[in-house]
Amino acid sequence: MKSFFKLFCAWLLALVLAPAVLANDLDGVSIGDQFAGQIWQGTMDGDPGQGSIFFRLEFAPDHQVTITKQSGGHNQVEVKQWQVDGDRLVISSSPGQQIDNFDNAEMTVVSADRFHYAKEGKKFIGHKWIEARAYGHVLLVLIGLMVMNEVCRRYKWPTVIIFFVLPIVLIPLWASYGVSYWFKWVKLYSVVGACVLFTLIRYTKVGEMKWAKFCAAGFLALNISEAVLQDFSMGYTANVLNAIGGIFSIITLTGWAQIQAAKTKEKDMIWPAMTTFWIIAYDVWNFAFVYLNFPGSATAQFMVLTAATIPSLLITKGTWLQARAFTLALSFMYYFTNPAMYESNVVMLPRNDELMLAVGLLSFVLNSILFYQVFGAKWRNYRLRQEMAS
Secondary structure (H helix, E strand, O other), X not given: OXXXXXXXXXXXXXXXXXXXXXXXXXXXXXXXXHOOOOEEEEEEEOOOOOOEEEEEEEEOOOOEEEEEEEEOOEEEEEEEEXXXXXXXXXXXXXXXXXXOXXXXXXXXXXXXXXXXXXXXXXXXXXXXXXXXXXXXXXXXXXXXXXXXXXXXXXXXXXXXXXXXXXXXXXXXXXHHOOOOOHHHHHHHHHHHHHHHHHHHHHHOHXXXXXHHHHHHHXXXXXXXXXXXXXXXXXXXXXXXXXXXXXXXXXXXOOOHHHOEEOOOOOOOEEOXXXXXXXXXXXXXXXXXXXXXXXXXXXXXXXXXXXXXXXXXXXXXXXXXXXXXHHHHHXXXXXXXXXXXXXXXXXXXXXXXXXHHHHHXXXXXXXXXXXXXXXXXXXXXXXXXXXXXXX
């Protein structure tokens, strides 16, 4: 237990100190040299209900910059002109171009790997992107989440410290990093609240109460419902297909009354009725939702989903919901503790109209099959009982 706790403390310390490491100064370095031949990226929050906008800027030495913009149902790539004026980055469009987010924007270079963007009330931070570091970060996040999930399922007091204490103690630190989008705060504390409930189910008599079991399943259903509404509000074909898949995911949640603390040393919260196919269909649906609405977070979300699915299918079956809550909460806590590290290592996924439609369609098909399996069996049993009664 001591070794696991030391590992967690070291991990947390690294996350807290990393912003200072990333914020390199510009002493003796030409600002123009920081852009020529380099790739920079940034994610900007959209309006409520619109997801987020991901930008990738590939700067060429000849003062041309190729900008990729991914948002909602749109994917755009345009080549523009760039220059540096003092500590300001200036990007200019040609007549008729559609990506106008950088025209007349205030972009101030604040360090060797960071600039601040502001235009018409919208803000984001642009980060220099280093490929090897980004892929290494993705791998470490996956491994770190799986390790911390094992810590939380094996040991009571580290779990209490992580989900009961740290979300309160770290509020001043999290607030200091300027995460202002209210929806991110709501998601953080809603999933932390689920972890608190699951911990109480495991270690107290709360686990014997029906309302607790209902709330455990309700947390999952509510989480899916929020995403379904988001997809429907976007209105694109891929989003609508995924939203219908999300509805099927909700109504095929069965056997919530069987949720309980396992009678084992770990006292895992298990949901025996949750099938492997439901988990796979959910994973595809959830990845599709993030891919379609929050393209800058798609790779990270895939790692979070994988970190919950692998142990719940290959190590201890029945623990998926517990693992899903733990890994999701830990990923949000990581983001709030060090948004610069998270955002500077985004790995962009290929994205076009055909790929988006394929992802939405796959989610719809898998969850439709799941719906047929669950309710087809119920209908056949109902008809059989009717025939026997007659």
